[in-house]
Amino acid sequence: MTAHGFPSRFIKLPQARARFGDRVDRLGAFLHEGDPLADAVVDALAPLDRPARESLVALGLARGPGAVEAQGPAGERLAVLLAHLERTPFWVDHARADRGGAAFLRAGALGGMVLGTYSLVAGYCSPAGNKPLAFSGRLTEEAPRRLGETGRYVQAVCTPGGLRRHGEGWRASVRVRLLHASVRRLLGRHPRWDAGCWGEPINQYDMSGTNLLFSWVVTDGLERLDAPFTAAEREDYLHLWRYAGWLMGVREELLAATAEEARTLWELVKSTQGPPDEDSRGLARALLESPLAMARSAEERRRVAWRVPFGYALSRHFIGDEYALALGYPPTGRRWRAALWALRRAARSGTALVRALPDADRRGVSLGLRYWDRAIQRTVPRADEAFPLAEALRRR
Secondary structure (H helix, E strand, O other), rough: OOOOOOOOOOOHHHHHHHHHHOOHHHHHHHHOOOOHHHHHHHHHHOOOOHHHHHHHHHHOOOOOHHHHOOHHHHHHHHHHHHHHHHHHOOOOOOHHHHHHHHHHOOOOOHHHHHHHHHHHHHHHHOOOOOOOHHHHHHHHOOOOHHHHHHHHHHHHHHHHOOOOOOOOOHHHHHHHHHHHHHHHHHHHHHOOHHHHHHOOOOHHHHHHHHHHHHHHHHHHHHHOOOOOOOOOHHHHHHHHHHHHHHHHHHHHHHHOHHHHHHHHHHHHHHHHHOOOOOHHHHHHHHHHHHHHHHHOOOOHHHHHHHHHHHHHHHHHHHHOHHHHHHHHOOOOOOHHHHHHHHHHHHHHHHHHHHHHHHOHHHHHHHHHHHHHHOOOOOOOOOHHOOOOOOOOOOOO
16 A cells, blocks of 8 residues: 555556646545445345345346345345436436447447457556456456457447347346456455555456446557547447446446547556556466467367467557567567558458448448357357356466
8 A cells, every 4th residue: 555545556646647637646546446336235145045146136137126125135235226227327328329339330340359459458458457357267267258258248238229228238237247246255355365556356446447448448449440430439439338337337427428538537547557467468368369269179270370460460559569568479470560451451441331331330230240149159148148246266
C-alpha cells in the first residue's frame, strides 16, 4: 500500500496527475471497491450445493425477482439484484444499442481478430489486472474454452435485442457478474492474494478497464485495420457497452458516454499501471497459440500452424513494439508484414463494398452471426447456459 492509501500497483501518479488532474486520485479509490450487490448474492448462495445455486439463478433469470424472493436468504439477495437490473437506466436507448451491435457483427472475422489479438492481449498486459486469471489458471489450461466463452458473450451482447430483459445478452451479463463475484470471494480469502499490491480482486478500476477492452479498444482496432466504424456507429457501439457494463456491475460514473470520454479513461488506466509481467507473457502465449491447442489431429495442426505467427504479427501491429517486446513476441518477418498489408487493403475494400450493397445492414448482421456461431460452436454452449459460479481456484 502506498502512502496515499492506494495499492502499490497504482504507479506513475505525478505524471498522470500532470495530465489528468485530480481524476487520477478519484480513479485510484476504485481499486478498493468491488460489487456489493453481486457480492451479497454470492455470499448468500455459498451454503447451498452447486445444483441448488445454479437452479436458483436460472429460475431468477427466467422468471424474475418475484420467483426467488421467498427462496430463503439467497433468493432474497438475488431478488434485490434482479429488481435493480430490471429498472433500466433512463439513458439507455435500445435502438441505438442495437445499431452499435449490428455495426460490430457486420465486421465479421475482423471483429474476431481485434478481440483475440488486441482487446484480450491488452487486458493481459496489466500485471495486476491479470491476477484473477493467473490465480485460476483457466486461460493457460483451458484457453480454447475461455476464448469461446468470451466470443459467446460478445455475440450475445451484440445480437439485436440481446440486452433487452429477456435477451441472451442480458441473462449472460448477469451470469458473468455473479461469476466475477464468486471469483472475487475466493480470491479475497486466498492467503496469497496481496490486497496491498493489487487491491480488491476484480475491482471497479479493473472492471471499467475490461469494459473499455470490449468497447473502445475494439473500435480502435478496427480503425487500425482500415475498417473503421463511422462516427455514429462508434458512438452507438460504445453506448451498447455502456449498458452492458452497467449490467455487469461497473459503477455508472466509470462508464464512458462518448468516444472522447472512453479514450481519456483508457489512457488514464494505461498510464497508471506497470509493464507486463510473467503472468502477462503466459496468458498472451496461451491465447495466441490456442489454434494449435484446439487442433484435434496432426493434420489439423499442420493446417492451422500459420495462424500462430500471423496472430503474433497482428497483435504486434495493434499493441506496438514496446508491449510486444515485453510479452516476448517473436519478430515479425517480411512474409507476415506483407500479409498484414494485404489484410488491411482487403478490409478497406471489403468495408466499402459491404456498405454499398443493397440491404447491406441486414445481410452483414446475418453473416456476422454465422461467423460467430462457427467460431465458437466447438467450445462452449449458449451464453445463457454458460458461466457457472466458480467453485474453487485451479492453481497458482
